[in-house]
Amino acid sequence: MLFNQFQDLQLSALGFGTMRLPLLSDDSGTIDQEELDRMVDAAMAAGVNYFDTAHPYHGGKSEGAIGKSLARYPRESWYLADKFPGHQNVHGVTELQPEQVFEEQLERCGVDYFDFYLLHNVNESSMRYYCNPEKHCLDYFLEQKAKGRIRHLGFSCHGGPDALKQFVDQYGKDLEFCQIQLNYVDWKLQDAKRKCEILREAGLPVWVMEPVRGGKLASFAEQTEAEMHALRPEESCAAWAFRWLQTVPKPTMVLSGMSNLAQMQDNLKTFSEEKPLNAEEIAVLDKIAQGMLGTIPCTGCRYCCAGCPMELDIPLLMNMANEMQVGGNILNLMMRYSGLGDGKRAGDCIGCGQCREACPQKIDVPAEMGKLVDAVAAQKSWEEVCRERAAIAAAEAKA
Ligand code: SF4
Numbered sequence: 001m002l003f004n005q006f007q008d009l010q011l012s013a014l015g016f017g018t019m020r021l022p023l024l025s026d027d028s029g030t031i032d033q034e035e036l037d038r039m040v041d042a043a044m045a046a047g048v049n050y051f052d053t054a055h056p057y058h059g060g061k062s063e064g065a066i067g068k069s070l071a072r073y074p075r076e077s078w079y080l081a082d083k084f085p086g087h088q089n090v091h092g093v094t095e096l097q098p099e100q101v102f103e104e105q106l107e108r109c110g111v112d113y114f115d116f117y118l119l120h121n122v123n124e125s126s127m128r129y130y131c132n133p134e135k136h137c138l139d140y141f142l143e144q145k146a147k148g149r150i151r152h153l154g155f156s157c158h159g160g161p162d163a164l165k166q167f168v169d170q171y172g173k174d175l176e177f178c179q180i181q182l183n184y185v186d187w188k189l190q191d192a193k194r195k196c197e198i199l200r201e202a203g204l205p206v207w208v209m210e211p212v213r214g215g216k217l218a219s220f221a222e223q224t225e226a227e228m229h230a231l232r233p234e235e236s237c238a239a240w241a242f243r244w245l246q247t248v249p250k251p252t253m254v255l256s257g258m259s260n261l262a263q264m265q266d267n268l269k270t271f272s273e274e275k276p277l278n279a280e281e282i283a284v285l286d287k288i289a290q291g292m293l294g295t296i297p298c299t300g301c302r303y304c305c306a307g308c309p310m311e312l313d314i315p316l317l318m319n320m321a322n323e324m325q326v327g328g329n330i331l332n333l334m335m336r337y338s339g340l341g342d343g344k345r346a347g348d349c350i351g352c353g354q355c356r357e358a359c360p361q362k363i364d365v366p367a368e369m370g371k372l373v374d375a376v377a378a379q380k381s382w383e384e385v386c387r388e389r390a391a392i393a394a395a396e397a398k399a
């Protein structure tokens with residue numbers, strides 16, 4: 001196993017993410033504990049020492065399952081990360097209290113401290129909660145850290161670079177690491193490159209989530225896979241995604257949400273040695289990424305922005321339109337879109353066409369705004385999702 005230094009700790013370069021655990025049925029709450037135990041055994045035997053869970057994963061069942069599995073090993077032989085779901089506290093539908101959730105998490109996991117703890121999913125929408133001083137959210141977790149119940153405090157971020165920068169500028173001094181979505185597609189699609197630069201400037205180590213983009217980078221069309229196989233016959237498509245991460249400024253932790261023992265074994269083999277991609281291999285991934293970037297060739301130059309009478313963040317909206325086309329975590333995208341605020345969404349474009357004239361790429365921005373409005377309308381809004389979740393939680397509490 002490869003290891004990376006984080007402060008005084010040696011962390012395995014691969015961490016086990018528990019968002020997509022093996023299941024006994026279609027119900028995401030029916031975790032196959034025996035298969036999970038086998039996966040944890042294989043991970044521990046190979047030197048993995050970092051395990052990541054969160055309050056909402058598997059409908060609240062992930063924390064208990066991984067806690068139970070890890071309890072078979074001495075507490076000092078593993079590091080457990082959990083997260084506070086403040087991103088669910090943004091529309092007045094739910095108001096999860098840090099004190100209540102944190103105590104519940106310790107109990108669910110069967111631990112009396114977390115090695116790592118994160119504010120979950122900081123983005124354009126959830127910052128309204130996280131950055132509200134009246135909520136005392138960060139204050140509460142800093143207190144828990146002072147008491148030794150949290151050893152290291154950080155945050156995960158699904159927001160765009162501007163939101164990340166704003167959050168880091170405001171709270172970075174109190175936080176020790178940041179988890180972002182990083183892979184060879186999101187390097188451009190989500191501007192993960194800029195996010196890495198922002199974090200590096202702030203001195204915050206990078207934790208990687210979605211290195212295989214929820215499995216989307218684990219298999220391709222026959223011809224593409226043949227091309228990859230010819231260059232690296234011994235490595236899977238998923239391994240290529242991890243090898244790409246060895247070609248960018250080094251992240252401290254790479255989390256992979258594995259769903260079975262075979263995936264675990266493949267990842268353990270990958271993380272047993274460094275084998276960064278060469279230029280020819282990187283070109284293969286660039287070609288794949290290019291095909292997955294969405295069809296709007298916005299470069300983010302912002303030439304269009306100054307003259308927009310509605311003061312819309314046009315490149316951000318073009319980027320969201322591309323993400324909508326590419327797919328993946330649409331729920332997060334809807335959450336971010338909701339967080340843009342009234343008067344700042346695609347539907348607020350009045351179609352004046354100024355941006356089209358200013359755009360060096362000749363993008364028909366008003367037409368793309370219209371398509372984004374239609375695409376958003378076809379999805380459940382984040383507010384609807386919050387209401388549904390609150391209704392389920394209330395029904396469960398009643399039962
Ligand atoms: S067409 Fe829409 S996005 Fe473009 S400048 Fe006019 S209002 Fe702004």
Ligand code: SF4
Binds near residue numbers: 304
């Ligand atoms: S001018 Fe065109 S390429 Fe530049 S940010 Fe605006 S839409 Fe994107």
